Amino acid sequence: MSAFRLAEIPIDGAALGRELASASAGACVSFEGWVRNHNQGKAVQRLAYQAYPALALAEGERILAETAARFAIEQALCVHRVGDLAIGDLAVWVGVSAAHRDAAFAACRHVIDEIKARVPIWKNEFYADGFSGWLHPDGSPVAE
Amino acid sequence: MSAFRLAEIPIDGAALGRELASASAGACVSFEGWVRNHNQGKAVQRLAYQAYPALALAEGERILAETAARFAIEQALCVHRVGDLAIGDLAVWVGVSAAHRDAAFAACRHVIDEIKARVPIWKNEFYADGFSGWLHPDGSPVAE
Amino acid sequence: MNYRLLYFASLRDRAGCAAEAVESDAADPRALYAQIAARHRLELAPEKLRVAVNGEFAAWDRVLADGDEIAFLPPVSGG
Amino acid sequence: MNYRLLYFASLRDRAGCAAEAVESDAADPRALYAQIAARHRLELAPEKLRVAVNGEFAAWDRVLADGDEIAFLPPVSGG
Numbered sequence: 107m108s109a110f111r112l113a114e115i116p117i118d119g120a121a122l123g124r125e126l127a128s129a130s131a132g133a134c135v136s137f138e139g140w141v142r143n144h145n146q147g148k149a150v151q152r153l154a155y156q157a158y159p160a161l162a163l164a165e166g167e168r169i170l171a172e173t174a175a176r177f178a179i180e181q182a183l184c185v186h187r188v189g190d191l192a193i194g195d196l197a198v199w200v201g202v203s204a205a206h207r208d209a210a211f212a213a214c215r216h217v218i219d220e221i222k223a224r225v226p227i228w229k230n231e232f233y234a235d236g237f238s239g240w241l242h243p244d245g246s247p248v249a250e
Numbered sequence: 251m252s253a254f255r256l257a258e259i260p261i262d263g264a265a266l267g268r269e270l271a272s273a274s275a276g277a278c279v280s281f282e283g284w285v286r287n288h289n290q291g292k293a294v295q296r297l298a299y300q301a302y303p304a305l306a307l308a309e310g311e312r313i314l315a316e317t318a319a320r321f322a323i324e325q326a327l328c329v330h331r332v333g334d335l336a337i338g339d340l341a342v343w344v345g346v347s348a349a350h351r352d353a354a355f356a357a358c359r360h361v362i363d364e365i366k367a368r369v370p371i372w373k374n375e376f377y378a379d380g381f382s383g384w385l386h387p388d389g390s391p392v393a394e
Numbered sequence: 395m396n397y398r399l400l401y402f403a404s405l406r407d408r409a410g411c412a413a414e415a416v417e418s419d420a421a422d423p424r425a426l427y428a429q430i431a432a433r434h435r436l437e438l439a440p441e442k443l444r445v446a447v448n449g450e451f452a453a454w455d456r457v458l459a460d461g462d463e464i465a466f467l468p469p470v471s472g473g
Numbered sequence: 474m475n476y477r478l479l480y481f482a483s484l485r486d487r488a489g490c491a492a493e494a495v496e497s498d499a500a501d502p503r504a505l506y507a508q509i510a511a512r513h514r515l516e517l518a519p520e521k522l523r524v525a526v527n528g529e530f531a532a533w534d535r536v537l538a539d540g541d542e543i544a545f546l547p548p549v550s551g552g
Contacts, residue, residue, distance in 0.1 A: 155468035227472030371551030372482035
């Protein structure tokens with residue numbers, strides 16, 4: 107199975123963690139991105155993620171391969187949700203196993219930073235005032 | 251329930267993660283320490299953790315309180331196993347929720363570093379050659 | 395030439411569709427974007443967008459071939 | 474005075490017990506450790522140990538009271 111995946115149904119972080127299991131790994135660091143009820147001072151009611159699947163899968167896989175080459179890790183996995191999400195839902199999961207924790211922390215952080223910066227996935231926030239908006243990587247609204 | 255706990259039975263990371271759930275948190279970082287099949291070039295067959303429970307609980311709780319005061323997080327939890335563990339077993343779990351990922355990563359790393367340095371828990375490794383040994387925080391054997 | 399265009403996020407909302415077939419004399423993505431931006435009144439400047447051709451990132455001056463699938467990508471916001 | 478001593482890790486293995494009651498004229502942990510190290514042939518130097526009294530970390534020159542519970546703690550290795 108690919109290391110980077112898109113999911114249209116809820117992500118099962120525990121099952122993903124089991125995929126990382128290894129007798130030679132001493133550390134596993136995971137990051138979960140949750141749908142937060144506020145952004146830049148506005149109350150958020152729900153989110154929708156839209157992806158360009160072919161390119162998102164290719165770019166996600168590239169990020170995980172680069173990460174495996176750069177850090178002393180055993181394995182890195184990432185799953186990103188698409189579609190409609192509610193407050194508290196798991197939007198993205200990253201897990202990294204390694205012999206030691208230095209590499210596991212650094213690689214996990216690297217993966218989520220690169221995913222946010224490079225993978226063609228877009229977040230549409232729906233606000234309490236009835237408006238919605240597509241966001242930039244820094245959380246600010248797209249001008250258009 | 252206390253934020254720092256000792257467990258004599260397997261740790262359920264998924265259940266602990268649910269304790270961190272929050273509508274205002276956008277990030278959750280967790281660290282898992284797994285029993286590795288090698289240390290400093292020696293094949294490890296199993297481990298036993300011994301704790302000084304009263305002091306370990308007090309010191310663990312202090313670390314989590316210090317962490318909450320120092321980083322912009324919502325919640326931090328840690329559970330450490332005691333007793334006999336096999337290769338691949340989850341030895342320690344740390345989970346941190348926060349509005350943003352910077353604080354979640356930094357705080358999670360801080361907790362595991364401090365736990366390893368300060369909490370009165372001792373690891374006894376049992377080796378393939380039949381010997382066993384108590385370890386220092388850096389993984390080297392205790393001289394005695 | 396015949397191209398297939400994919401739209402995402404704010405561009406999809408503005409274009410009113412996720413994909414469309416176009417016939418155009420534009421030879422590269424830069425010329426193609428100028429045409430469709432005028433037609434759909436897209437306001438995102440090309441400097442804010444990335445281009446993908448046939449599922450891979452591409453340059454704005456890439457020479458397009460008949461049948462290519464082209465996407466203009468707004469700034470991403472996953473995670 | 475009567476003290477209760479707790480042993481952990483390598484000190485427990487060497488002492489052969491997890492806890493013991495001792496009667497001693499030692500007034501602080503430093504003097505007490507010297508006595509029990511000699512009796513149990515403990516080889517860890519005090520500089521490598523920390524002291525706890527009644528479940529909290531304490532100084533080597535803390536004045537001990539009758540009934541205190543004292544632990545000499547080897548370098549920890551949790552996690």
